[in-house]
Amino acid sequence: MKSILSSLPRSPAQVAERVRSLKSSPAVQATFWVILGSGGYQVIRLFGNLILTRLLFPEIFGIMAIVTAVLVGLGQLSDVGLREGVVNSDRINDPQFMRTAWTLQICRTAVIAILAAIIAFPLANFYDEAVLAPVLMVIACGTFITGFKSIAVLAYDKRLDLKAQMLVDLGVQVAGLVVVIVCAWWWKSIWALVVGHVFASVLDVILSYVLFKGHHSKFAWDKKAVKTLTSFGKWILISSTISYITVQGDRLILGSFLTMGELGIYSVAATWAAIVALLSVNFSTRILHPYFKQVIDDTNSDHSKIKRVRNMLNAAYMVVCVVVALIGDKIIQGFYDDRYLDGGWMLQILALGQVGRALTGTLMPFMLACGDSFSQMKFSAVSAVILIASILLGGWMAGAPGVIVALAFASIASHPVMVAYASKHGYHCTIADFSLITFAAIICFVGWWLTDAPILGVLAELI
Structure with a gap:
């Protein structure tokens, strides 16, 4: 107890110094932006949910629940632990390593889109919902577009520099929601959600190049980098595939x-x-x-x-x-x-x-x-x-x-x-x-x- 009390600041100057040190801490700053970003995301998400439940029928949300579950599942099946591999690596300043990570990122979303197209019609037949097939394929195209997002975002994550990413996430979410609400009011159709998703995907990619530095957005294939990224992620791939069932x-x-x-x-x-x-x-x-x-x-x-x-x-x-x-x-x-x-x-x-x-x-x-x-x-x-x-x-x-x-x-x-x-x-x-x-x-x-x-x-x- 004495050691704890002795570590506390005793004077206003010490308090001010402690506050300054906390403000300059990357972890504290990152925590602030994650809380702001996550809190803002939830508020916007629930606000949009309240509006859209008044514009669209419950059946539409049921179909979108299936589509979302399928795409998340395909994402888990192709999860090679790319983000975790970059965060745990000391090569984020190596252009060849980051370009290889970007290439893997695109390959992953391409796999998701292809698999979605393959299972779209069988899935629609299983649930007896014809509209499910085209909706799934178009939204999967939006997911493929996100694969071209700047890989610099992961480097910022490793440095706990999350301000830009949180602002981009919130901005994209608001813009996408506005598009969805306008289309839902006009069409009263599930395609309002589809158009909003694709629009948000494109905007997210564009902003990742405008607001982040160090893109390394060129195709490359460094075998050593691939081994580093996939060796760390091999168990994450299996884990993500299995955890899909639980999520x-x-x-x-x-x-x-x-x-x-x-x-x-x-x-x-x-x-x-x-x-x-x-x-x-x-x-x-x-x-x-x-x-x-x-x-x-x-x-x-x-x-x-x-x-x-x-x-x-x-x-x-x-x-x-x-x-x-x-x-x-x-x-x-x-x-x-x-x-x-x-x-x-x-x-x-x-x-x-x-x-x-x-x-x-x-x-x-x-x-x-x-x-x-x-x-x-x-x-x-x-x-x-x-x-x-x-x-x-x-x-x-x-x-x-x-x-x-x-x-x-x-x-x-x-x-x-x-x-x-x-x-x-x-x-x-x-x-x-x-x-x-x-x-x-x-x-x-x-x-x-x-x-x-x-x-x-x-x-x-x-x-």
Whole structure:
């Protein structure tokens, strides 16, 4: 205690000096921009969702949920860990290395577009939605366009220089949303979402060359660079492929249980529930991975700083998840019309499940910072097994409601696996993490009982 007190600033001059040092810290500056960017992204995303649900039918959101799930899956199948490879490399100032990374980036998005075109019509036949095929192919073209984005963006990420990237992301999102809203008001069609996606993709690529320096945007193929990037990412590729089931597989599976309209309602609830998870993933990717890497390199694997950062973030994530879980039904009732009321109980249980995903999201970058992408792959495999088993059991017991409850359960049930892998690297967080999960569950169930929340009726039917 004395050592802690002695480290605190004692005079106004010392306080001012401490504030100046914090302001000049790359990690602090990057944290500010990630919070601003992620927070702004969520606000814009929810604002757009509220407007578009009044302009378009629920069925349209169901179809887009399928399209998004497919494209994310194809992206996971082609994920060679390019960003992680650049962040962990010391060759970001080597033009040949960066040009090779840019070439790999284009190859990856080309693979996504080709695979999307191949499966488009079979997928449309499976879900009996003819419009799904052309929509998927056009949006995949937009994804291919993003492959030409300047590779300099990844170098900025490694240096924790995120101001430009966050501003670009927000600007592109706002511009794309404006295009979508105008087209939706005019057409009342799913093609409004498609046009907005392609427009945003083109704008994102253009701004990456206007606002970032050191493009290295020439085709190159350095075998050593390819080996460096793909050797680090080989387990990430397998991990991403498997984790796709746990992140986006719900839309594809629920599509066989629900109508497109009901799936659209679920997508609205999932959008709200994913607020914390998306913030956790964005923060982990942009900040925690490079920051944890620096801490481990500088302190000879002293994990005290990492524990403080994780505990603080996990507590904040838990609070937000619990609040959304408690008032989820009121959120849907207040912001949406009667067509979306069933999304209330869905949001409540999904938000509680996000506690597990958020905790895992802050632990995953520690594993990557230790260079252990193999454990990440094993975790994804175990998580997929837990999810599939939970979904099958939930679907057998209660159909679609059972599947949705199973999704929330699986997010929490898989977290102990990541905790076990982290302990092998000397990082122990069992008590801290599961205290938060238990506390969150108790508050939610007591709050639901006191307010007679609709989720209790659904859970009672399952039992």
